[in-house]
Amino acid sequence: MNAEIIAVGSELLLGQIANTNAQFLSKQLAEIGINVFYHTVVGDNEQRLEDTIYQASKRADLIIFTGGLGPTKDDLTKETIARVLEKSLVTDEQAMRSIEMYFEKTGRTMTPNNRKQALVLEGAAVLTNDYGMAPGMAIEVSGKRYMLFPGPPKELQPMFLNHGRAYLLNQLAVKERIESRVLRFFGIGESQLETEIEDLLEAQTNPTIAPLAGDGEVTLRITAKHESLTEVNRLINESEAAIMARVGEFFYGYNETTLPSELVRELEAQKLTIASAESLTGGLFSERLTEIPGTSQIVKGAIISYQTEVKNQVLNVRSETIEKHGVVSEQCAIEMAEQVMSKLDSDIGVSFTGVAGPGTQDEQPVGTVHIAIARKNAKTKAYLLQLSGGRQAIRMRSVRYACQYLLKELRA
Numbered sequence: 001m002n003a004e005i006i007a008v009g010s011e012l013l014l015g016q017i018a019n020t021n022a023q024f025l026s027k028q029l030a031e032i033g034i035n036v037f038y039h040t041v042v043g044d045n046e047q048r049l050e051d052t053i054y055q056a057s058k059r060a061d062l063i064i065f066t067g068g069l070g071p072t073k074d075d076l077t078k079e080t081i082a083r084v085l086e087k088s089l090v091t092d093e094q095a096m097r098s099i100e101m102y103f104e105k106t107g108r109t110m111t112p113n114n115r116k117q118a119l120v121l122e123g124a125a126v127l128t129n130d131y132g133m134a135p136g137m138a139i140e141v142s143g144k145r146y147m148l149f150p151g152p153p154k155e156l157q158p159m160f161l162n163h164g165r166a167y168l169l170n171q172l173a174v175k176e177r178i179e180s181r182v183l184r185f186f187g188i189g190e191s192q193l194e195t196e197i198e199d200l201l202e203a204q205t206n207p208t209i210a211p212l213a214g215d216g217e218v219t220l221r222i223t224a225k226h227e228s229l230t231e232v233n234r235l236i237n238e239s240e241a242a243i244m245a246r247v248g249e250f251f252y253g254y255n256e257t258t259l260p261s262e263l264v265r266e267l268e269a270q271k272l273t274i275a276s277a278e279s280l281t282g283g284l285f286s287e288r289l290t291e292i293p294g295t296s297q298i299v300k301g302a303i304i305s306y307q308t309e310v311k312n313q314v315l316n317v318r319s320e321t322i323e324k325h326g327v328v329s330e331q332c333a334i335e336m337a338e339q340v341m342s343k344l345d346s347d348i349g350v351s352f353t354g355v356a357g358p359g360t361q362d363e364q365p366v367g368t369v370h371i372a373i374a375r376k377n378a379k380t381k382a383y384l385l386q387l388s389g390g391r392q393a394i395r396m397r398s399v400r401y402a403c404q405y406l407l408k409e410l411r412a
Helices: 020-031 046-059 077-085 093-106 112-118 153-172 190-196 198-202 229-250 259-269 284-290 308-313 319-325 330-343 391-411
Strands: 002-008 035-042 062-066 089-091 119-121 125-127 136-141 144-149 177-186 208-214 217-226 251-254 274-278 299-304 348-354 368-375 381-386
Touching (some): 020 035, 020 217, 046 077, 077 089, 077 119, 077 136, 077 144, 089 093, 093 112, 112 119, 144 153, 177 229, 177 391, 190 198, 190 208, 198 229, 217 229, 229 251, 251 391, 259 391, 274 284, 284 299, 299 330, 308 319, 319 330, 348 391
Parallel strands (some): 002 035, 002 062, 274 299, 274 348
Antiparallel strands (some): 089 119, 177 217, 348 368
8 A cells, every 4th residue: 555645734835833744654654564655735725735635646545634624714624625535524423522522621612613623524434533623534435545634743643543553454454463663773874884784675575674864863663564473573583683783882772762761771770870070061961861750869960060160160170180181181071070970979970071163172173072981980981072063963962972882881
């Protein structure tokens, strides 16, 4: 089955909001073996939407619409589809009652146009909206399947996961189990990773391996299908083992995790505390950790030693170290990490000093970063990075590298 996703809404064309629904649906459809060949965005215009529907019906087996199911005059998706498919719109009584109950519960007056949200295509399977008012729907006409979802992601996503996915699997008569596992890598570029596993990519059949680069890291999605879940897992495990034998040193986690999340999980498991001394990153490292719930028992605190005198007077980095090596140096980073660990009585101290730009410092070029990791009863380790990109990119990548270095050490 090949699919096209049509997003309806002039606000998308004006750039007022991003089309995250298409991204979500493409990912979900790929996991159940449906190919998405086109993403289309059309404004709130009946004629243009009608032309788009005709075009999509020529090239797709499944056409998914997002948006335009609301109560206002510019919400015209189902009316236009009904006209194209020569179907009537009828009131779904369950949806109507749900809308009425919402207004009763909130104490608001229901205007007549809200009744429009309960209209569905005659003969369609109704997809319950558990987080909003307008229901979704699915219908087959002349061998083509049409699915309509509301535009707000908070309504669309649970509707698809709870109702739309099951509908599609039933329509496909899928007997096979389709499962995916995402492997996450950091510190290796997409081109290098693909080169390392090129023969695996060329030989893939079942499972399939799909690389994806984004936001400074690379992921590999392994997808397998078989009637037996045990066999599906065996196939995925075999592919994962082959991949890890090539690039396992850059692996840090599975599926939707992040480097900070994995670090917090590891610190929790080992009952360790951490403190940071941050110059270059200005508190960004501690922010990334503390935005994860439950880190109050892990993060002791942070000292943002942005200026030289703070490094010297608060962190007690020796004056001779600063004079001889400068603040952008391995020696300074080491003392910062050791001092913050001591002052905040943590198990681990991590420090950041460097040049984010736009100008140089201590004759060091933009992108020079020193990270140090201190641990009790162990020699402090220092790392030198030469990063490219803008100021914020350098700071963000520094935080990610620190998380990766810490994870490697804790998992060793």
